[in-house]
Each structure stands twice: as C-alpha cells, then as structure tokens.
Amino acid sequence: MKVGILSDSHGNTRAIDAMLAHPETRDIGLWFHAGDVVPDAEYLAMMADTEVVRVAGNCDWPDARIQDDEVRDVAGHRIFLTHGHIYGVRYTTGMLREQAEACGADIAIYGHTHVAEISPGNLTVLNPGSIARPRDAQRGSFMVMELSPAQPPVVRLIRFSADPAINSRYGVLHE
Numbered sequence: 001m002k003v004g005i006l007s008d009s010h011g012n013t014r015a016i017d018a019m020l021a022h023p024e025t026r027d028i029g030l031w032f033h034a035g036d037v038v039p040d041a042e043y044l045a046m047m048a049d050t051e052v053v054r055v056a057g058n059c060d061w062p063d064a065r066i067q068d069d070e071v072r073d074v075a076g077h078r079i080f081l082t083h084g085h086i087y088g089v090r091y092t093t094g095m096l097r098e099q100a101e102a103c104g105a106d107i108a109i110y111g112h113t114h115v116a117e118i119s120p121g122n123l124t125v126l127n128p129g130s131i132a133r134p135r136d137a138q139r140g141s142f143m144v145m146e147l148s149p150a151q152p153p154v155v156r157l158i159r160f161s162a163d164p165a166i167n168s169r170y171g172v173l174h175e
C-alpha cells in the first residue's frame, strides 16, 4: 500500500495541485494530512478522489468532527497522526513518541515545525515538512511511504516547487 503524507499546506491549494501533478502521487491509495489546515485535506480528497486522514492543527478552527489525534491501521502497521503542537514538538518529540507508543503505533506522523524529519526505529517518526511554507529548504516537501506487513516502512521525502520554472532549475529532489 502506497501512502502519501503532507502537512502545513496553509491554504495553498496551488501547492497541492503541483504535488498531485508529481508522478509519485498517481498510485497513492491513502493520504495523511497532519493539520494546518483541514480545508486543504478536503480539497486534496476531492482532487485526488482518495480518502485523506486529517487532524486539527493550531491554525484550524475548532470543529467537533476533527480530532487532535487519529490512529489508523494500514497494511499491518499502526499509524498515529497528530499536528504536534499539543505535544510540544518544537522542543522535543518525546511526548509525541510516548503517546504514539501508548496507542500501539509503529509509525508516528506530525507536522507543525515545517521541518522534514525521517527517524527510523521501533517507532518510525515522520514529519513531511510543509508543502507551502518550508523552513528547512527553499522548496516545499511531502512524503510517499510504501507499507507492507512485517516490513519496515519505506519512506521518501520529495521536494518540489509549485513553480515549474524552479523545478526545471533544480530538478525534483528525492531525499
């Protein structure tokens, strides 16, 4: 199962359009949006015609239908999704890790920092960065993850720009 991961799109649907134009996104069966903002997750679900698991970020309006955390079982893995601000991720991912492990997750996804992270281990911790307002590079980023039962997740960070001229200058990086 191929899963897409993004966060912190902050209303930039042009960046979502550009992401969906990337060939890596064609066969994604499920998306995770780690918050900021939920309407973007709804836009993505409509444009990709795929379910998007979403959580509330600190920039999202309170909505009883949107939780702070979601837990989803996919292809033999348990994924914990949260924006991260309620776990203080700007300082440490310790509290986030504890909560994910308490849920029995082997993969934790968060956002909020706009800085991408891939930390493998018994608990794989992932932050896709921001597709709209990156703080770790000039260009935004998202992730694709291949999940198979009893296999560690295979994760790739993809950097791209919504501006085709910038992509042709730098190429689309796979990290």
Ligand SMILES: [Mn+2]
Pocket (backbone or CB within 6 Å): 008, 036, 057, 058, 059, 083, 085, 111, 112, 113
């Ligand atoms: Mn945030």
